[in-house]
Amino acid sequence: MSLLSRSSVFNFAKRGFASSSKIPDLTKDRYPVKRGNYAIINDQDVAKFESILEKHRVITGEETQGYNIDWIGSVRGSSNVVLKPKTTEEVSEILKYCNSRKIAVVPQGGNTGLVGGSVPVFDEVVISMSLMNQIERIDEYSGIVRCQSGVVLEALEANVREKNLCVPLDLGAKGSCHIGGNVSTNAGGLRLIRYGNLHGSVLGVEAVLANGQIMNLMSNFKKDNTGFHLKHLFIGSEGSLGIVTKLAIHCPTAPQAVNLAFVGVENYQNVLDTFLLAKKELGEILSSVEMIDELSLGCSTTMCNIQSPLQTYPFYMIFETSGSNNAHDEEKLTNFLNNAMEKSLVADGVVTNESAKMKTIWEMRERIAESLLKMGYCFKYDISLPLSHFYEIVPVLRERVGDLAKIVCGYGHVGDSNLHLNVLCDSFNKEIYSLVEPFVFEYTSKLNGSVSAEHGIGFHKPKYLHFSKSKEAIDMMRQLKTLMDPNEILNPYKVLPPLNK
Structure with missing residues (x-):
């Protein structure tokens, strides 16, 4: 096993969240969606909002553009009003008025979502929560x-x-x-x-x-x-x-000792067996297990100027331990890696508890999404699959799209069966879109997986909800929506599939 030496130098850039500079098409032009029967904002509405909030917390005109586009540049609304409340009471007054006028609204946090759930589809009023930060x-x-x-x-x-x-x-x-x-x-x-x-x-x-x-x-x-x-x-x-x-x-007690291992693995079966060994030998201190394929890691190291401490392997894994005794945890992690290498599960690896080096390793994983966006348009899928079939959809999809895509890659939380599947192309491509959807969700459904592991349903997935939820469950969701939001002003066109009218 090679260890990270204290003299090793790793360059990493400060994380920045920004989508491609190209402004995406309006959602209504790119996708088949029809505007609901909602009121159109007028000057009297804006005046009402200014009476609830201070005038400078009612944003109109060109300044609203950034609130209309999602982080990955897949959807763009046309809202001309962004509201920035500071208190719950202000949110209450805003919604009370919007409900009386049947004005659609979309709540927005940091707008880092990946399924188009936090931006308008048409001209909904954006309620930004950025000033409610106490x-x-x-x-x-x-x-x-x-x-x-x-x-x-x-x-x-x-x-x-x-x-x-x-x-x-x-x-x-x-x-x-x-x-x-x-x-x-x-x-x-x-x-x-x-x-x-x-x-x-x-x-x-x-x-x-x-x-x-x-x-x-x-x-x-x-x-x-x-x-x-x-x-x-x-x-x-x-x-x-x-x-x-x-x-x-x-919030639990912060761990006093954190150790990280980054390893190279020759095949996916070894990924599974290494994970099984980690659960057995690291047990109570194991806090994270991540898997990255070769293409995914290549994107982040190249586009974000990060130097990997390992040579090229088909797969990589990150193991993090969190505990209260560093000597104990470091010994357990080192013994685990030695055993994994003796069993020929792991080809090479590094281990460290130095904060700068741990940050570099995590950035190789965390900046994959950012790096893909720097390279073009990315169709992103967040799915849960049985671990025995966790990665097989990647080569299947790679063959399906062929040369139409620049890259098809996968990475994710193998510790909880969550794969992030990516199809990269130069720009939004309708031919690729028709090849990957609904194929990805049908494939996931056949394996009894989830069409959304952690990113939600948002705008992109309502019509695929039935692949993971029964008709009875969706009907009950709709009943709850009708009970709590009868005018359907809250984040319309999201989560639930539209009724066939």
Whole structure:
């Protein structure tokens, strides 16, 4: 095994989230979608919004363009009004008025989503949560944190770290995404294998319904077994049932020792067997297991100017351990890697607990999406598949699209069966689009997988929801939507498939 020497030099760039400079087509022109029967914004509406908010928090005209385009440049709306509330009461007044006028709205956090869920499809009013960024309380004894939904994930992590806590969620977009957006999409992230998803970590929410009613579902306890847990309606519903304005989240004690291993693997079967060995030998300290194929890693190292410490292999894996005793954890990780190499599961690897080197290794993984966008237009799919079939869709799709695509690659959270599948081309290509959809979702469904592992449904996937949910389940979702948002003003054209009328 080769170890990272202290003299090794790795160059890495500060993370930046920006899509291709080319402005995408309007969503209504690129996709077959019809505008709903909603009111068209007029000057009186703008005046009403300015009476609720300070005038400078009502954005109109050209300044709204950035709020209309998603991060990957796949969809673009035509909203001319962006509202920036600071309080739950302001959100309530906005929604009360919009509901009375039947004005469609779209809540927006950091706008780092990958399924078109956080931008307008047509001319919906954007409610930006960026100014609702107050951390109200950090209880270091219970680990419970109460904050507004517009707090940036990285800022929340920095604040709780001062109390020796950590946020049970880590994403590549942490420098931009909002914790409220994470909750609204039930974001998964890099350490779900250790901390679970947000349905388990979020103890309560405050949300505003379409009619302006404020639902106080906050809690100060992990154990609060009082009737229906209504908070779960808002976790993962992508703003379609209500706008999350505050939340209470349990933050565990921050690990005192973090170690990282980056290894090269010759084939996918060895990926599986190495993962199985890691679960057996690392057990309670294992916090993350990631898989990256050769093409994916090549994109991030080349386009983001990052030097990989290993030579080229068909697959790479990242193992992170988090514990309280560094000597103990480092010994366990080293023994695991030695055993993996003796069994010929791992071809080569590096291990480190130096923060700069760990950051470099994580950037090779986290900046893959960014690097692909620098190279052209990327069709991105976020699916859950049985581990025995986890990677096989990549070569199948590569053969299906042939020379039409520049790159077909896959990477993701092998620790929780979540594959990120990517098809790269120069620009949006209708021929490739027809080849990959609905094929990807049909393939996933045949394996009893999920068409959305962690990114949500958004605008891109409502018509494919039936591949993962029964008709009865979708009907019940629709009943909840009708009950809580009868005028369907909240994030329309998203999550649920349109009714055949």
